[in-house]
Amino acid sequence: MEEENVILSFKGIITADLLTSVLHLMEAKMETMEEPPQTRKRVFSILVECLQNIYHHLDDNPTEADFEAHNRSAVVLISKVNNQFLIRTGNCINIPKIMELKERLDMINSLDKDGLREMYQTSLSEAAMSPKATAGLGMIDIARKSGNKLDYEFLEIDSKIGFFCLNILID
Amino acid sequence: MSLTALHISPTAFTPEVKFDPIAGKFEIKGRSIPENAHEFYNPLIDWVKMYSENPADSTSVDVYFEYLNTSSSKSLMHLFNILGTISGKQVSINWLHAKDDNAMKEAGEDFNTIINLPFNIVETDTI
Numbered sequence: 001m002e003e004e005n006v007i008l009s010f011k012g013i014i015t016a017d018l019l020t021s022v023l024h025l026m027e028a029k030m031e032t033m034e035e036p037p038q039t040r041k042r043v044f045s046i047l048v049e050c051l052q053n054i055y056h057h058l059d060d061n062p063t064e065a066d067f068e069a070h071n072r073s074a075v076v077l078i079s080k081v082n083n084q085f086l087i088r089t090g091n092c093i094n095i096p097k098i099m100e101l102k103e104r105l106d107m108i109n110s111l112d113k114d115g116l117r118e119m120y121q122t123s124l125s126e127a128a129m130s131p132k133a134t135a136g137l138g139m140i141d142i143a144r145k146s147g148n149k150l151d152y153e154f155l156e157i158d159s160k161i162g163f164f165c166l167n168i169l170i171d
Numbered sequence: 172m173s174l175t176a177l178h179i180s181p182t183a184f185t186p187e188v189k190f191d192p193i194a195g196k197f198e199i200k201g202r203s204i205p206e207n208a209h210e211f212y213n214p215l216i217d218w219v220k221m222y223s224e225n226p227a228d229s230t231s232v233d234v235y236f237e238y239l240n241t242s243s244s245k246s247l248m249h250l251f252n253i254l255g256t257i258s259g260k261q262v263s264i265n266w267l268h269a270k271d272d273n274a275m276k277e278a279g280e281d282f283n284t285i286i287n288l289p290f291n292i293v294e295t296d297t298i
Contacts, residue, residue: 127245137241
């Protein structure tokens with residue numbers, strides 16, 4: 001039997017302030033849980049990357065008319081399933097951007113631990129050469145820290161907007 | 172014009188910074204998880220650029236993180252690269268991590284692989 005306990009969930013527009021609040025709340029919640037400190041740190045670090053990824057992704061699209069306010073909202077759900085932490089996020093994405101993201105995720109999922117380390121190190125040195133480049137470090141970091149493949153799905157809302165679901169099971 | 176020491180107090184999401192240009196002693200310590208790390212690190216990077224034009228005979232950088240996000244890692248990489256341009260003087264980085272903190276140890280190993288500076292990874296109990 002699968003047992004799932006929701007620790008924290010949120011649905012709404014992601015702002016910098018909200019991001020900060022969610023992180024503070026999650027940290028306080030985890031302090032009351034009997035988890036090894038390293039597990040708590042790993043969950044928190046992954047959550048930081050997830051939320052900041054969503055926030056920066058939204059930041060890429062501020063002026064696009066198709067990307068209306070209601071599409072700037074996201075869902076985040078953190079739970080424990082059979083003793084493992086699971087972070088699920090969902091956010092809107094412009095359809096033309098899906099292919100690129102899917103390719104990146106598949107690339108990350110095709111790599112083992114050593115491959116991920118190499119990809120991370122290469123991206124990090126490239127990122128420093130051109131600080132504005134989004135080297136996709138966040139996703140690689142999430143995959144490395146979780147110890148699992150990135151489970152994702154893209155849903156179609158209409159011809160222009162899709163919905164990106166990401167499930168991260170943390171070892 | 173001489174460079175004045177830089178001291179930034181820690182916040183919930185940004186580290187404490189102590190840069191002493193006379194002693195060549197730099198410290199970055201605490202959490203570094205701001206959503207926009209550029210904003211925090213750019214003044215540090217500018218400071219280090221000026222420092223690198225007239226550095227102390229020996230520069231030692233102690234870095235200790237409890238948390239480090241990827242956005243901060245990019246900025247740190249930039250900062251280390253500037254320190255790497257200092258020639259004819261000693262520059263070393265001490266990457267401190269708490270015992271059992273494998274994530275921070277690994278982060279240090281990543282930098283050690285891609286940075287061209289003497290780099291020590293040190294396990295520590297007391298910060």
